[in-house]
Amino acid sequence: xxxxxxxxxxxxxxxxxxxxxxxxxxxxxxxxxxxxxxxxxxxxxxxxxxxxxxxxxxxxxxxxxxxxxxxxxxxxxxxxxxxxxxxxxxxxxxxxxxxxxxxxxxxxxxxxxxxxxxxxxxxxxxxxxxxxxxxxxxxxxxxxxxxxxxxxxxxxxxxxxxxxxxxxxxxxxxxxxxxxxxxxxxxxxxxxxxxxxxxxxxxxxxxxxxxxxxxxxxxxxxxxxxxxxxxxxxxxxxxxxxxxxxxxxxxxxxxxxxxxxxxxxxxxxxxxxxxxxxxxxxxxxxxxxxxxxxxxxxxxxxxxxxxxxxxxxxxxxxxxxxxxxxxxxxxxxxxxxxxxxxxxxxxxxxxxxxxxxxxxxxxxxxxxxxxxxxxxxxxxxxxxxxxxxxxxxxxxxxxxxxxxxxxxxxxxxxxxxxxxxxxxxxxxxxxxxxxxxxxxxxxxxxxxxxxxxxxxxxxxxxxxxxxxxxxxxxxxxxxxxxxxxxxxxxxxxxxxxxxxxxxx
Amino acid sequence: xxxxxxxxxxxxxxxxxxxxxxxxxxxxxxxxxxxxxxxxxxxxxxxxxxxxxxxxxxxxxxxxxxxxxxxxxxxxxxxxxxxxxxxxxxxxxxxxxxxxxxxxxxxxxxxxxxxxxxxxxxxxxxxxxxxxxxxxxxxxxxxxxxxxxxxxxxxxxxxxxxxxxxxxxxxxxxxxxxxxxxxxxxxxxxxxxxxxxxxxxxxxxxxxxxxxxxxxxxxxxxxxxxxxxxxxxxxxxxxxxxxxxxxxxxxxxxxxxxxxxxxxxxxxxxxxxxxxxxxxxxxxxxxxxxxxxxxxxxxxxxxxxxxxxxxxxxxxxxxxxxxxxxxxxxxxxxxxxxxxxxxxxxxxxxxxxxxxxxxxxxxxxxxxxxxxxxxxxx
Numbered sequence: 001x002x003x004x005x006x007x008x009x010x011x012x013x014x015x016x017x018x019x020x021x022x023x024x025x026x027x028x029x030x031x032x033x034x035x036x037x038x039x040x041x042x043x044x045x046x047x048x049x050x051x052x053x054x055x056x057x058x059x060x061x062x063x064x065x066x067x068x069x070x071x072x073x074x075x076x077x078x079x080x081x082x083x084x085x086x087x088x089x090x091x092x093x094x095x096x097x098x099x100x101x102x103x104x105x106x107x108x109x110x111x112x113x114x115x116x117x118x119x120x121x122x123x124x125x126x127x128x129x130x131x132x133x134x135x136x137x138x139x140x141x142x143x144x145x146x147x148x149x150x151x152x153x154x155x156x157x158x159x160x161x162x163x164x165x166x167x168x169x170x171x172x173x174x175x176x177x178x179x180x181x182x183x184x185x186x187x188x189x190x191x192x193x194x195x196x197x198x199x200x201x202x203x204x205x206x207x208x209x210x211x212x213x214x215x216x217x218x219x220x221x222x223x224x225x226x227x228x229x230x231x232x233x234x235x236x237x238x239x240x241x242x243x244x245x246x247x248x249x250x251x252x253x254x255x256x257x258x259x260x261x262x263x264x265x266x267x268x269x270x271x272x273x274x275x276x277x278x279x280x281x282x283x284x285x286x287x288x289x290x291x292x293x294x295x296x297x298x299x300x301x302x303x304x305x306x307x308x309x310x311x312x313x314x315x316x317x318x319x320x321x322x323x324x325x326x327x328x329x330x331x332x333x334x335x336x337x338x339x340x341x342x343x344x345x346x347x348x349x350x351x352x353x354x355x356x357x358x359x360x361x362x363x364x365x366x367x368x369x370x371x372x373x374x375x376x377x378x379x380x381x382x383x384x385x386x387x388x389x390x391x392x393x394x395x396x397x398x399x400x401x402x403x404x405x406x407x408x409x410x411x412x413x414x415x416x417x418x419x420x421x422x423x424x425x426x427x428x429x430x431x432x433x434x435x436x437x438x439x440x441x442x443x444x445x446x447x448x449x450x451x452x453x454x455x456x457x458x459x460x461x462x463x464x465x466x467x468x469x470x471x472x473x474x475x476x477x478x479x480x481x482x483x484x485x486x487x488x489x490x491x492x493x494x495x496x497x498x499x500x501x502x503x504x
Numbered sequence: 505x506x507x508x509x510x511x512x513x514x515x516x517x518x519x520x521x522x523x524x525x526x527x528x529x530x531x532x533x534x535x536x537x538x539x540x541x542x543x544x545x546x547x548x549x550x551x552x553x554x555x556x557x558x559x560x561x562x563x564x565x566x567x568x569x570x571x572x573x574x575x576x577x578x579x580x581x582x583x584x585x586x587x588x589x590x591x592x593x594x595x596x597x598x599x600x601x602x603x604x605x606x607x608x609x610x611x612x613x614x615x616x617x618x619x620x621x622x623x624x625x626x627x628x629x630x631x632x633x634x635x636x637x638x639x640x641x642x643x644x645x646x647x648x649x650x651x652x653x654x655x656x657x658x659x660x661x662x663x664x665x666x667x668x669x670x671x672x673x674x675x676x677x678x679x680x681x682x683x684x685x686x687x688x689x690x691x692x693x694x695x696x697x698x699x700x701x702x703x704x705x706x707x708x709x710x711x712x713x714x715x716x717x718x719x720x721x722x723x724x725x726x727x728x729x730x731x732x733x734x735x736x737x738x739x740x741x742x743x744x745x746x747x748x749x750x751x752x753x754x755x756x757x758x759x760x761x762x763x764x765x766x767x768x769x770x771x772x773x774x775x776x777x778x779x780x781x782x783x784x785x786x787x788x789x790x791x792x793x794x795x796x797x798x799x800x801x802x803x804x805x806x807x808x809x810x811x812x813x814x815x816x817x818x819x820x821x822x823x824x825x826x827x828x829x830x831x832x833x834x835x836x837x838x839x840x841x842x843x844x845x846x847x848x849x850x851x852x853x854x855x856x857x858x859x860x861x862x863x864x865x866x867x868x869x870x871x872x873x874x875x876x877x878x879x880x881x882x
Contacts, residue, residue, distance in 0.1 A: 151550025211688060215633050218684050222677040225546035225554045228688060234551075 004045065006072040009121040014114050017107055022097035027090040034074060034088040041081065041101040044073040049094035050396060052379070054087045058359060061366045062380045066091060066353075068396025075122055078104075091379060092398075132392040146454060149241070153234020154224035157217040162235065165204040166242050172197045173246055173284055180283045194287040195294070201239075205447050208235055236451030247452055249285035251278075253292050256453040265407055267361035270336040273298045274305070296492055297445045301407075303488040304437055304495065308406055309339035311435065313346065315402050320349040328398055330427060332405040332420070333357065333385050337365045339406065344374045353379040353397060355388070386412075389419040399429035409438040410457035414468060421472030430502045434474060435495060438465050442491040462494040474498030510772045511626040511696055517769040528766050531706070532626075532697030536747035538582055539679035541575035546676075547683070548573075558676070562669045583672060583745060584663065589755065590741050595661065598738030601731050602656035604845050604852050605720060606859025608838070610649060610866055612719035614785055615808040617711040618648060619820055622781040623774045626696045627704040630681050632777055633690070641784035646870030652712060653863050655742045671745040678705065678747070706743070706752035707767045713739035714760040719811050724835035725842045732757050779821040789869050802827050 010018070024047075027033055034040055036056055051073070052063035064086060067073070077084050078101070108115040176193055179185040185193075207213060214228045217235070226234065248254045252272045259266050272279075276298070278290035292298060316327045327350040331340055340352050356362055362380045369378045385408070387393035403424050409417055424434055439449075441459035449455050460468075466476040477499050512532070517525040546554040557576065560569050566580035602609065622628050631637055631644075651670055654660055660667030678700040685691040685699040697703065713736055717727060727735075733756060740753040754760035774782075786801065806825040809817040814824075845852040 151552060154551045154555075211690070215684065215688060218680075219633075222680040223555065223558070223673060224551050225543050225549075225676075225680055226551065227547050228684065230547065 004070045004072055006075065006125045007118065007121040008124065009117040010114075011117065014111070014117060017111055017114065018099060019097075021103040021107060022099055025096050025098055027094040027096070029090055029092055031090040031094075032087060033090055033094065033096065034084045034086075036085070036087040037083045039083050040074065041078050043075055043078050043099040043104065044088075045097045045099070046071050046073070047095040047097055050091040050398070051094055052089045052091045052381075054089060055085075056087075058382055059363045059366065061370075061375065061378075062359065062362045062382055063089075063091075064382060065393065066379065066381055066395055066397060071394070071396065075125070079122060079126075132387075136387070136392065147456075149233070149237040152230045152237055153217070153226060154221045156221040157224060157226065157231060157234065158238050159208045159213065159217055159235070162204055162208045162239070165201055166239060169197055169201045170242070170246075176287075177283045191287055191290055194284070195291045198288065198291045201243075202445070202448055205235070205239055205451070209447055236447065240451050240454075243452070246284065246288060249281045250289035250292055251280050251285065252289050252298070253452065256455065259455070265335045267336055267358050267364060270301075270338070270361070271364075273301050274336065274338050276302065295445055295448065296443070297449060300443075300488040300492045303486060304493050305339045305406065307487055307495070308404060308435065308437075309342040312339060312343045312350075312402070312404070315433065316343065316347055316350045319401060326350055327402065328353070328400045328429075330397065330400040330403040330424075331355070332403065332424070333408045334404070334406040335361050337361065340378075341365065341368050341372070344369060344377060345372050348374075348377070351377050351379070353381065353400070355381045355383060355385055355395075357382065357384050385420060385423075386416060389416070389423040397427055400427050400432055401429055402433050402435070403428055404435035406437050407439075409436050409460065409465065413458060417468050418472055421468065421474065425472060425474070425500060428500045430500060432500045433477075434469070434498045434500070436465055436469070436498075437493055437495040440491055440494050444492065460494070462490055462496055465494060465496040466498075469496060469498035472498075473501070475501055509625065509775060511629075512770055512772050514770065517766070520769055521766050524766055525770065528703065528770055531702035531749065531752065532770075533693070534702045534749065535682050535698050535700070536675065536679055536702075536705075538575075538579045539675050539747050540682060542579045543676055543679040543683050545573040545575035562672060563664070565663070587741075587744060589737075590744075591737065594734045595738045595741060596658060597731070598734035598736070599656050599658045599660060601727075601735055602652075602716075602738070603658070603856045603859060605725060605842070605855070606653070606656075606863050607855060608720060608723065608725065609652065609716060609859075610863060611804075611807065612716050612723070612811070613648065613652065613712075614645065614788070615804060616719040616811040617715040618645065618785060619782045619808065619812060619822070620711050620715060620816075621708055622778045622785075623816060623820060624704065624707065624771045625775040625778060626772065627707065628777045628781055629696055630685060630699045631781065633685060633688075637777065638780055638784045641781065642788050642870045645785065645788055646867050649863065649867050649870065653860075653867070656738065657860075661738070661741050661745065667742075668745060671742055675745065675747040702749045702752060703767055703770070705746065705748050706763065707771075709739055709743045709746070709748055709752075710754065710760055710764050710767070714754070714757070714764060722811055723807075723831075724838035726839060729757070736760055774816075774819045778819075782820040782822065789872070791865050791869050803830060806830050 022045075027049075033044065033051060036054070046067060046069055048069060050066055050068050051071075053065045053067065053073075054060075054063050058064065073088055073096075074084065108118060172193065176185070176190055180190055208217075209232050211228065214231045214235075217231050218226060218228060248257065252269070255266065255269045255272055259269065273293065276293050278286045278293055280286040280289040312329065316329070319327045329340070329350050329352045331337055331352060331354045333356050334340075334354070335356065335358060337352075337354050337356075340354065343350070344352070354362065354365055359382050362382055365378065366375065366380055369375045381395065383393055383395065388395050408420070412420065421434070428434065438460040439457050441461060443449070443459065446459070449457070469476050475498060477497050512529075514525070514529060517528070521528075546558065549557065557569065557572055561572060561576060561580055566572065566577060566584060569576075572580075631640075651674060654665075654667035654670050657667060659665050661671070662668060682699045686693070691699060717732055717735060721727065736755050736757070740755050743753045744750070752763065754763055786804065790800075802825055805823055806827040807830075808822050809825060810828070810831045812820070812822070841855075845855050
């Protein structure tokens with residue numbers, strides 16, 4: 001019988017005794033091993049294969065976790081004498097050892113010392129889990145709060161040139177609204193004017209955020225004791241406050257803003273950007289939305305997803321043609337998984353696992369995959385990647401061939417990326433590949449992202465990403481493929497591919 | 505930007521002054537630790553809070569703000585400790601003397617002391633970063649003028665007086681300039697020393713005190729030793745409040761002259777920034793559009809060249825003048841004027857009234873200033 005960490009204090013004799021009462025059972029893919037709420041109080045130990053843990057609130061086919069060989073199931077129901085807190089579904093052919101409640105109870109009563117060791121094991125396991133949850137809850141998550149946008153700049157330090165452009169912007173938008181109401185402008189004319197005015201505003205913001213301009217602002221009131229960084233924020237604060245009402249009439253900008261500091265792109269944000277269908281409130285909302293959807297920021301995101309999709313297709317074809325085996329692809333916190341679904345519709349040669357915190361995104365992927373009749377090829381797991389990376393959550397996956405993430409690095413510090421890469425390294429098969437993207441420090445709409453969307457991503461160059469890959473024992477590789485359509489420039493979103501070298 | 509210019513003449517200064525020059529050089533790399541810590545602490549507060557705390561400390565004293573950040577408490581502990589060498593009677597005599605000569609002090613500042621400040625190529629470098637080197641000239645001159653007036657008015661340096669507060673504010677502004685430039689990544693400390701360093705602060709202080717005395721003397725004003733030392737004491741205390749290192753505060757004419765020579769010897773030759781700044785002084789907006797009068801420009805050039813000497817005046821781009829006869833003509837009148845003040849109290853009072861009125865009018869003009877200053881063709 002397989003020894004495991006959950007029952008760490010059991011002796012060899014104890015395991016021997018357990019082996020004698022264990023009942024061996026097999027399940028086929030998709031079989032329900034334990035149903036949520038079922039009164040079963042058996043303890044199960046996985047002997048072979050993978051199971052998925054699901055809860056009804058997540059929806060069908062979206063797992064909380066995936067567990068593999070050696071993992072223990074049902075111990076909480078056993079202790080609490082309640083129904084199963086989650087369903088356990090076979091994610092492959094599965095073999096388990098079942099410790100039936102009565103047989104186990106009998107062993108606890110009869111085998112000297114077994115009871116103490118058994119309960120101590122469970123107590124320590126639960127204590128560890130509690131510690132993890134407490135640590136997680138007590139961690140200050142600054143990213144979930146908006147920054148206080150006040151006190152960064154004094155009135156005298158706001159550049160008069162910028163004030164003039166902002167006032168002009170507001171006036172132009174008022175005029176546009178009136179002209180639209182009176183039907184004096186065609187929609188295309190209105191859009192053209194909106195684009196021009198918005199762009200002028202961004203140009204002015206960019207100009208006044210240059211070091212020389214900030215220095216000039218600083219000099220305008222030295223006794224405000226502001227640093228250049230504070231002044232840059234202050235100039236953004238001013239623009240943000242002045243334009244808030246107008247900008248929030250755009251559905252996409254409002255969706256972006258609803259994610260405090262852009263912790264992780266939401267399903268809704270990605271859907272809106274992918275769909276590229278302007279929407280908004282009032283006469284101007286849709287116009288501003290259309291301008292935003294045509295911005296580099298949104299264009300890049302659409303481009304990079306198309307690129308990843310083509311890369312996936314290319315990689316899967318290459319790998320399949322080499323050995324004829326199906327390919328395992330793991331998607332990390334990549335939101336709506338549009339790129340996977342594109343490939344899924346064209347290929348039966350791969351299985352994809354998607355890990356994301358965003359339940360709405362996972363549900364949508366499940367629906368889309370089922371519509372395509374490819375639900376079987378997708379494993380969806382709702383969990384926090386950082387918890388996995390730091391060992392606070394468990395997940396057992398078969399060796400993966402390609403692992404990719406779109407946008408994840410934008411929200412992680414170097415230290416966190418290294419943790420994720422360390423975990424990812426363990427999930428990949430030899431010669432497996434990893435693909436990462438990151439928003440570039442040269443992104444032309446950095447100020448829009450910072451001041452209007454209130455997102456504070458980590459910006460990195462390709463070289464910086466490659467350095468992180470190397471630190472995590474991946475070898476950066478040049479994966480040059482011809483993309484259909486225009487590719488996102490490196491100066492806007494950079495991407496890197498790393499290779500896990502063969503184990504020695 | 506910096507590498508191709510000799511901002512300092514360390515070798516020459518060392519050959520002339522030996523170990524004193526080496527000691528002096530060290531002050532190029534020294535700021536004002538108390539003020540530097542204060543601006544760092546204030547930058548951590550919101551704009552409004554920083555202003556409120558500072559104003560409360562200035563207006564009510566440190567005892568009224570017990571929860572002020574540590575750095576501010578330390579700064580105000582120094583500011584609220586009056587050094588033993590401060591003799592208030594003498595400081596008042598210095599104030600009285602400056603006030604009586606206030607009619608002449610602004611021309612001396614504009615035509616001599618300030619051009620000498622601008623002659624320092626490294627000392628003017630912080631101004632280059634404003635991006636409005638020339639455009640802000642009237643405002644800067646107005647601020648300098650106001651600083652001198654408030655510092656020198658009777659009781660100007662007493663705690664809670666306007667002059668005292670302005671000295672503290674100027675000190676913090678200098679510290680903020682240091683902080684901004686040092687964090688900008690654009691300042692080359694190795695070549696320039698730190699921005700607004702002790703040498704340049706002492707140089708400015710000396711030009712406002714000894715420099716003004718020298719300028720007035722050249723124009724015919726006589727000073728007794730007590731008058732000179734009273735003025736120097738007044739400015740030494742201003743230097744103490746403004747964060748000048750105690751080693752660089754001068755209370756006798758000999759000390760002041762020696763330090764001026766030493767600091768002057770260390771400075772490099774004036775550069776293009778110096779010349780642009782000096783040129784901007786020639787178009788300052790003056791009452792009655794005086795600055796647009798040809799005769800006035802000619803007279804200003806003559807006086808400036810006479811005070812600075814032809815060599816330095818040429819280096820600063822001050823045009824030669826045909827009115828060189830005017831200075832010897834002016835001297836006896838001004839000499840008589842200063843003697844009359846010394847002996848006839850009514851004349852002295854009248855001089856003070858005229859001086860202050862003129863001074864304030866001038867400041868108002870400078871602060872109101874035209875939208876844009878254009879450099880005169882040279």
